[in-house]
Amino acid sequence: MAKTRARKPRRVLSGGRKRVLVVLFVPSVQRDGATPVDQSRWVDSSLEMFGRVFGGATAYPKAKGIWRDDEQDGALVKDEPVVVHCYTTPRDIQDDRNLAELGSFCKRMGREAQQGEVGLVIGDEYFAIRDFGEE
């Protein structure tokens, strides 16, 4: 009788499963809620960064958003953010160099687009970047 071996599931791609979702909110207005930012430039830059660092991303059509600026007496800032999704691996999202690139991008966007906060969701946690000092 021919011997049969239990087949192991084949890995389609190397580098582990892309099971971590990273979500970045690209704003449409500055912190004052009125001055528009060059959103399409930031969307394109974020896609390039996610593509280069994590292998890909998707930008969804504009959404409607609101943010409470606690440093400005709780003023409500309304905007139309573009939500960018990137699926990556646990290894890649915890890699020091990748995190440095992601952090650097968020700080640059926060600084140049005059934001009060840049929001990121990684896995099941929300991260707020508020200090945009030059690295």
Add this chain to the structure above:
Amino acid sequence: MKKRLDMHKIAKALGAERRGKVISTGGYFGAMQVLADAEARFRVPAGGGRPTDPAWTERRLVPLAPRTLKKLEEISAKVREHGMNVEPMQLAALLIEKTTEQLSEDQAEDLVRPRRRASR
């Protein structure tokens, strides 16, 4: 067992504040996270049929309350809106695996530790 992400390290490296968890079993982000899991795991079997995780080789009957099944149906419908065809019980399997992986040894011990009963 899969390791959890080191959120402290991620926050430090990003220069970010951790603002708390997003609900992982419901709502938009829950559905998107499930979608990410399903897309990463599911493959069409060699002989055809519904995409599934090739590692799911064991089958058991799982008792459920009707409200739980309803919730599973609602979430899987949300995930399907994003183009991933996941069935309610496939979603249940994903959630069981996710919770089991995230349960620390201490939490598991708490679950099985006999509870003190109030006695007068």
